[in-house]
Amino acid sequence: MSAFNRVDYRELRRDWYANGDLMSRFIRRAVQGMKENTDNFQFINFPKTWVALFEYFGLDWKNSTDVNTYVPFISGLTEETLIYEIEAAKRNGQLRLLLEAVASVDVTISETLQRIDEASLGPINPISEVRTSDDEPIILSNWHSYLRPDIRRFEAEVPTLEQQNKKILLLPCGKKRPYHQSPTYKNLTGRLFEAGYDLEDYDQVVVTSLGFIPKETWEHSIVMRYDTGVRDLYRMLVMGRRLLKNCFYEEALDCLSFRPYRDLVSILGIEGHFKKIQRPNGLRVRTIPVYR
Incomplete structure (x- = not known):
């Protein structure tokens, strides 16, 4: 039987949260748990900036909250509108690009994403299975683009x-x-x-x-x-x-x-x-x- 873990944004220590290491470890555990059916994670009460990342990795989340300070792309959007844009990105094979756009305007998302991408180089890693299909364009428009698992695999090849x-x-x-x-x-x-x-x-x-x-x-x-x-x-x-x-x-x-x-x-x-x-x-x- 798998264990259930609820991660509540309101209960996180701000200093641990801010550098991205804590969240990257939570997300890696969540993805690994889904793969092995050993752990179930749910992320609740996180700012809307996190929704694209949760959706990209197929994670369970609920009750997104407004961002305290203005964030381009995100501030002013309802959760319904944000989900609509994310689903459109999925249909067009560009959810990763949308996530990178969010990471470019949120430092904590940026720190978290680069740590997750770096972890994808491991020999047993479910995160590396998240990839684009072979007929989608690969748009490298920001620093995070070069940290994608498929780009890192290409470098190794x-x-x-x-x-x-x-x-x-x-x-x-x-x-x-x-x-x-x-x-x-x-x-x-x-x-x-x-x-x-x-x-x-x-x-x-x-x-x-x-x-x-x-x-x-x-x-x-x-x-x-x-x-x-x-x-x-x-x-x-x-x-x-x-x-x-x-x-x-x-x-x-x-x-x-x-x-x-x-x-x-x-x-x-x-x-x-x-x-x-x-x-x-x-x-x-x-x-x-x-x-x-």
Whole structure:
């Protein structure tokens, strides 16, 4: 017989609640309990900011309350209206995106969600089973997007690059997938060929917000479906180091148009992965706002 646990927001210590650790442990236990039929949890009297998270993980809740301070998206909504929006997000496969939007305006939800996402890397974890279907777009529009279980699994699946050549070609991403069918790729490689570069001499890697993507993963489901408007540069650096762990190229041909990505390449060169970095003439520069 499963045990019943009621978590009442009004009874929580504010300091324990605020940093997200307490709630992440409650939610992980609740999801695990549902999976194993050992524990039943009910979350009561929580502010409306929590409803999307409870619904995302399929948790039992009741009696949501108004938020004390103004919160965009949430304040002023009735529980009925909020549930309507959540159900619409479910039908369109975008409940995770709605949850991330809420996390962007509520610090405690943000802290809790990142802890739950981090826990999803464990070997036995029901949370990692919450995922999008294979035909839904993956919209990476905020920092939490890169902590999703399916994105973290993709990172783990990207292999350490097996160096085949003495040179590496670093390419920008393209809107059309797979990359080698995109106008960006065809135009750039055509210009390189005309300039006398033999692409057979180069290992090819696309540098994108998703990370350093080797050619053998260009048709991976995640790579084919993602769209983004935000970048986590340190995460990209870590992925670049992981990919190039055993690689030491005589030359890196840097064809990137985004200055922060070129800086990442320079760092990897300083760390010893590229003896020399070259940049072809005439490449455009992307006018995306960056720190100066």
